[in-house]
Amino acid sequence: MEAGKFFDEKMSRRGLIKSVVGAAGIAVLASGGLVSLSKAEAKEGPTEKWPWPYEKLDPAKTAEIAYEEWYRVFCGAGVINSIFSQLRERIGEPYKSFPVDAFKFLEGGMSAWGTICGSNAGANVVTNCIIGPSLKGASEDGMLMGSEIMQWYSDANMPTYTPKDPKVKGEMPKTVASSPLCHVSVGKWMKATGKSLGSPERKDRCARVTASVAYHTVELLNAWKDGKYKTTGVLPAKSFNIPAQSNCMECHGNKIPTPPLAKK
Amino acid sequence: MEAGKFFDEKMSRRGLIKSVVGAAGIAVLASGGLVSLSKAEAKEGPTEKWPWPYEKLDPAKTAEIAYEEWYRVFCGAGVINSIFSQLRERIGEPYKSFPVDAFKFLEGGMSAWGTICGSNAGANVVTNCIIGPSLKGASEDGMLMGSEIMQWYSDANMPTYTPKDPKVKGEMPKTVASSPLCHVSVGKWMKATGKSLGSPERKDRCARVTASVAYHTVELLNAWKDGKYKTTGVLPAKSFNIPAQSNCMECHGNKIPTPPLAKK
Numbered sequence: 421m422e423a424g425k426f427f428d429e430k431m432s433r434r435g436l437i438k439s440v441v442g443a444a445g446i447a448v449l450a451s452g453g454l455v456s457l458s459k460a461e462a463k464e465g466p467t468e469k470w471p472w473p474y475e476k477l478d479p480a481k482t483a484e485i486a487y488e489e490w491y492r493v494f495c496g497a498g499v500i501n502s503i504f505s506q507l508r509e510r511i512g513e514p515y516k517s518f519p520v521d522a523f524k525f526l527e528g529g530m531s532a533w534g535t536i537c538g539s540n541a542g543a544n545v546v547t548n549c550i551i552g553p554s555l556k557g558a559s560e561d562g563m564l565m566g567s568e569i570m571q572w573y574s575d576a577n578m579p580t581y582t583p584k585d586p587k588v589k590g591e592m593p594k595t596v597a598s599s600p601l602c603h604v605s606v607g608k609w610m611k612a613t614g615k616s617l618g619s620p621e622r623k624d625r626c627a628r629v630t631a632s633v634a635y636h637t638v639e640l641l642n643a644w645k646d647g648k649y650k651t652t653g654v655l656p657a658k659s660f661n662i663p664a665q666s667n668c669m670e671c672h673g674n675k676i677p678t679p680p681l682a683k684k
Numbered sequence: 685m686e687a688g689k690f691f692d693e694k695m696s697r698r699g700l701i702k703s704v705v706g707a708a709g710i711a712v713l714a715s716g717g718l719v720s721l722s723k724a725e726a727k728e729g730p731t732e733k734w735p736w737p738y739e740k741l742d743p744a745k746t747a748e749i750a751y752e753e754w755y756r757v758f759c760g761a762g763v764i765n766s767i768f769s770q771l772r773e774r775i776g777e778p779y780k781s782f783p784v785d786a787f788k789f790l791e792g793g794m795s796a797w798g799t800i801c802g803s804n805a806g807a808n809v810v811t812n813c814i815i816g817p818s819l820k821g822a823s824e825d826g827m828l829m830g831s832e833i834m835q836w837y838s839d840a841n842m843p844t845y846t847p848k849d850p851k852v853k854g855e856m857p858k859t860v861a862s863s864p865l866c867h868v869s870v871g872k873w874m875k876a877t878g879k880s881l882g883s884p885e886r887k888d889r890c891a892r893v894t895a896s897v898a899y900h901t902v903e904l905l906n907a908w909k910d911g912k913y914k915t916t917g918v919l920p921a922k923s924f925n926i927p928a929q930s931n932c933m934e935c936h937g938n939k940i941p942t943p944p945l946a947k948k
Contacts, residue, residue, distance in 0.1 A: 662799035
């Protein structure tokens with residue numbers, strides 16, 4: 421793991437602070453020479469040590485939790501909680517202190533604006549919290565795994581997962597979004613099926629998409645835990661010279677603008 | 685505040701648990717009759733009590749921190765940390781336990797895909813963590829404040845904030861994105877200026893956008909703290925029958941598809 425050194429250095433300083441505080445009591449912190457250390461702690465935050473401990477999860481069980489959670493907190497918080505609720509039980513912190521339900525706002529592509537599909541955003545929150553951010557000298561795998569999931573989502577005939585006991589029975593129509601965006605993903609499905617946003621079928625489609633993304637995220641995290649994860653994720657800005665999806669023509673048609681290339 | 689009752693009920697149960705644990709020690713939790721309460725805690729998470737404590741912040745100071753943070757963790761984590769780092773110092777938990785740096789992946793519209801501008805995503809994380817999610821019976825103000833910020837961002841001549849000592853001197857060109865998306869926001873600015881993604885000017889523009897969003901977020905949170913916040917935010921899916929931005933023609937031209945309206 422590339423992040424190893426970075427992590428070890430932080431941990432050793434933290435270990436020292438913890439044992440000093442543990443032995444001498446909290447009052448010392450407020451009254452004496454340890455105040456500066458306390459301030460350093462405040463800057464970093466006790467959960468900002470990566471990677472977070474992870475135990476391999478069952479993808480199907482996770483998908484079932486995500487499916488049910490959609491009907492409570494929708495797509496983004498559904499994906500996060502399908503994974504973090506199990507790790508809260510098995511491991512505890514730092515998962516217990518993560519305010520999963522606050523991420524309900526990821527619904528409908530963030531506050532119903534149709535931007536990034538919440539299940540993609542939720543998956544990115546999960547991979548970046550567990551593997552960690554690509555800070556200087558640290559692994560980029562958290563962000564690249566999130567990127568890989570967005571590409572997989574864009575290409576997949578969604579939803580890929582069928583719950584054991586779905587709320588809407590019968591065949592679920594599937595569509596390819598060719599985009600990680602909620603508006604495009606939901607819009608194409610609504611166009612293909614003629615079902616409205618408020619229909620039980622559309623709701624169950626999004627609950628199943630949430631389950632599908634949770635399933636795949638756990639597949640990738642399990643491979644990472646086994647040391648077998650080789651990312652297919654990329655940072656598109658590097659090749660397109662602008663943060664972008666890879667299918668420019670879908671929105672721009674043939675008139676794709678050329679971004680300024682020279683460093684001017 | 686609509687969330688009052690919900691919050692009080694949760695708090696009173698939590699208050700009980702806390703005082704029992706405080707008096708009797710942690711060992712009781714593992715060995716006796718309180719285990720079931722402990723499990724309930726694990727499900728909810730100790731930071732999932734809303735609203736989080738908040739103290740009014742200085743918008744300009746916050747913007748300065750956000751500007752500097754962009755050069756370390758980019759837009760999303762920059763907005764979050766500009767606010768949470770001050771509240772970590774002033775209040776402590778639950779801000780200390782929030783893994784701010786993990787949100788570096790919001791850069792470039794999430795892993796450089798150009799979806800939601802990270803500063804908008806970061807602002808939504810902040811408002812929804814502090815005010816809380818729109819769970820059943822709770823206030824929608826966290827999500828609506830996030831939505832209001834996205835609309836403000838789309839309409840503003842950005843960047844609105846000028847740092848006291850900017851890294852790139854001289855006049856900073858401003859553009860209106862008419863969108864909360866990174867690709868559109870950055871793309872319009874690059875087209876107007878002819879500056880490349882890698883140019884110091886483009887980087888400083890995005891650092892200033894981050895500062896601008898942090899500034900406005902604190903303005904709104906301060907009004908909320910004073911009990912004077914009246915949201916202008918909306919959930920666009922309600923009026924458009926699909927999660928969407930409000931300027932359909934910008935992407936669709938005159939051929940705006942009509943989403944299925946009947947509940948079928």
